[in-house]
Amino acid sequence: MRVLLAFCVLICSSLNLCEHLEADQDILIPEDWTRIGRIDPTEKLELTFALRQQNVDQLEHLLLLVSDPESAQYGKHLTLEEVAALVRPSQLTQKVVRHWLQSHGVTDCQTILTQDFLQCTMNTQVAEALLPGIEFHRYVRDGISLVRSSSAYHVHEDVLQHLDFVGGVHRFPPKGQDLNEVLTKRRRSRAKFHLGNTPATLRSRYNLTAADVGSAQNNSQAVAQFLEQFYHPADLAEFMTLFGRSFQHLSKIDRVVGVQGAGKAGLEASLDVEYIMSTGANIPTWVFTNPGRHETQEPFLQWMLLLSNMTDIPWVHTISYGDDEDSLSSAYMMRINTEFMKAGVRGISILFASGDSGAGCRHLTKGENSFRPSFPASSPYVTTVGGTSFKNPFKVTYEVTDYISGGGFSNVFKMPDYQVGAVEGYLKAVPGLPPKTYFNTSGRAYPDIAALSDNYWVVTDRVPIPWVSGTSASTPVVGGILSLINDQRFLKGLPSLGFLNPRLYQLQGQGLFDVTDGCHLSCLDEQVQGQGFCAAPSWDPVTGWGTPNYPALLAALVLEK
Numbered sequence: 221m222r223v224l225l226a227f228c229v230l231i232c233s234s235l236n237l238c239e240h241l242e243a244d245q246d247i248l249i250p251e252d253w254t255r256i257g258r259i260d261p262t263e264k265l266e267l268t269f270a271l272r273q274q275n276v277d278q279l280e281h282l283l284l285l286v287s288d289p290e291s292a293q294y295g296k297h298l299t300l301e302e303v304a305a306l307v308r309p310s311q312l313t314q315k316v317v318r319h320w321l322q323s324h325g326v327t328d329c330q331t332i333l334t335q336d337f338l339q340c341t342m343n344t345q346v347a348e349a350l351l352p353g354i355e356f357h358r359y360v361r362d363g364i365s366l367v368r369s370s371s372a373y374h375v376h377e378d379v380l381q382h383l384d385f386v387g388g389v390h391r392f393p394p395k396g397q398d399l400n401e402v403l404t405k406r407r408r409s410r411a412k413f414h415l416g417n418t419p420a421t422l423r424s425r426y427n428l429t430a431a432d433v434g435s436a437q438n439n440s441q442a443v444a445q446f447l448e449q450f451y452h453p454a455d456l457a458e459f460m461t462l463f464g465r466s467f468q469h470l471s472k473i474d475r476v477v478g479v480q481g482a483g484k485a486g487l488e489a490s491l492d493v494e495y496i497m498s499t500g501a502n503i504p505t506w507v508f509t510n511p512g513r514h515e516t517q518e519p520f521l522q523w524m525l526l527l528s529n530m531t532d533i534p535w536v537h538t539i540s541y542g543d544d545e546d547s548l549s550s551a552y553m554m555r556i557n558t559e560f561m562k563a564g565v566r567g568i569s570i571l572f573a574s575g576d577s578g579a580g581c582r583h584l585t586k587g588e589n590s591f592r593p594s595f596p597a598s599s600p601y602v603t604t605v606g607g608t609s610f611k612n613p614f615k616v617t618y619e620v621t622d623y624i625s626g627g628g629f630s631n632v633f634k635m636p637d638y639q640v641g642a643v644e645g646y647l648k649a650v651p652g653l654p655p656k657t658y659f660n661t662s663g664r665a666y667p668d669i670a671a672l673s674d675n676y677w678v679v680t681d682r683v684p685i686p687w688v689s690g691t692s693a694s695t696p697v698v699g700g701i702l703s704l705i706n707d708q709r710f711l712k713g714l715p716s717l718g719f720l721n722p723r724l725y726q727l728q729g730q731g732l733f734d735v736t737d738g739c740h741l742s743c744l745d746e747q748v749q750g751q752g753f754c755a756a757p758s759w760d761p762v763t764g765w766g767t768p769n770y771p772a773l774l775a776a777l778v779l780e781k
Contacts, residue, residue, distance in 0.1 A: 268387035297567035419498035434503035474504035499700025538699035540692030564719030575626025578741035579752030607673025621738030731773030
């Protein structure tokens with residue numbers, strides 16, 4: 221469950237860092253990518269330039285105000301035009317960057333409404349002159365071809381202060397988790413027979429009745445798909461025929477943004493679509509799909525740009541992919557956080573899966589290990605969803621942790637104020653925590669919420685498949701439930717939920733089933749012996765505040781102060 225996050229290079233913010241980038245420190249090429257050869261100098265490339273924004277601190281302040289029920293500005297979300305006016309790069313920044321590009325003959329550029337990104341097409345020779353030090357090569361893996369540079373480059377400091385990063389140059393996508401491998405592992409580790417999670421099971425556990433379906437005219441929800449993932453309309457129709465008979469539902473996607481791939485449907489994509497539409501039933505659903513129009517494009521970054529260029533987009537977005545925090549530059553992650561803030565201040569809820577590696581494990585020098593947080597799961601500006609399992613696999617009963625459920629503490633982002641009390645309470649109350657050398661006790665802690673994440677039935681290529689698991693399953697389920705709550709808010713004339721976390725932590729578990737049993741996995745070493753964090757009463761870094769109890773959560777989130 222990994223995302224094709226932006227292949228970015230850290231454009232340094234100080235002269236010292238520039239000198240570091242100039243120091244011939246090649247970029248590590250993952251072993252599973254094979255270099256084919258140099259790119260022809262005349263071949264076209266597309267690079268994305270992230271221009272330095274204005275008023276980012278003010279944007280964060282506004283986001284917290286409109287997301288806090290205790291604030292007089294709660295729910296007073298901004299329009300895209302208002303966001304653009306707030307963060308739009310200065311005239312000087314736009315002038316300097318455009319002049320720099322034009323001085324190298326780069327004129328084929330497109331921008332977006334907020335004017336903080338430029339996407340420019342140029343040939344390889346021009347790109348290598350623009351960014352001294354780089355050499356573009358073609359790399360292949362599993363039939364996917366990419367154009368990247370393995371060598372460092374520098375940008376003149378006069379331009380440097382006006383850029384956050386350049387996309388499409390360096391970083392390689394991690395190899396996504398194969399859900400078929402997860403399926404095989406589950407078969408080996410669990411009983412031969414299992415109840416299996418279907419829409420009926422989930423609706424029963426989370427107390428959704430047949431009447432709990434969408435009806436508001438202005439509601440919508442979305443999933444985003446990357447890395448050659450796409451859904452097939454026939455699979456969705458077949459899934460609803462098999463599993464959706466007990467509740468009103470839609471059997472077609474309302475809108476596809478992007479271009480669907482050809483061939484077999486992706487299991488990940490089928491899972492996302494089928495379960496957000498069966499939980500958030502009868503709510504129009506969009507699919508954002510972007511395999512990349514060019515080998516230097518970055519599908520995740522393309523999705524982020526769409527959010528900043530569309531005035532009419534769904535209120536809830538679920539994304540079931542992620543990447544290791546330490547594989548990304550801080551500058552890139554900080555800028556992506558700003559993009560999340562831009563969405564949240566508009567009233568959009570963004571949910572990310574917490575990952576399927578428990579606390580993760582990073583092997584450091586001298587045989588030492590530490591836990592390995594995931595991004596964007598670790599972003600303070602998204603709602604992160606963990607995973608659970610039924611205690612009794614043959615019965616709809618209470619939940620325990622799913623041992624794969626991602627969770628932990630960011631090594632990059634400080635703990636946001638909205639969660640300090642809950643997280644400090646966990647750290648003080650729970651005995652037997654992992655050694656503090658393994659995690660950052662002052663970092664953003666995740667997940668925030670959870671749902672069942674194992675043994676789902678999915679229809680792909682017209683065939684029902686059992687045993688599909690991962691937080692890529694729990695995330696669209698929570699997304700669909702939040703869409704139903706939005707639906708009821710809209711019927712009462714209330715605004716969308718928007719950025720949920722401040723209110724979620726104020727509720728302190730109200731409207732949720734607390735998960736208090738089980739631990740997730742981590743490093744296999746002498747100190748922690750494969751165990752990460754464990755669930756506990758109230759919030760914990762495995763299941764967050766717990767799983768949804770729809771009627772109670774609806775009451776808590778629809779009642780206004």
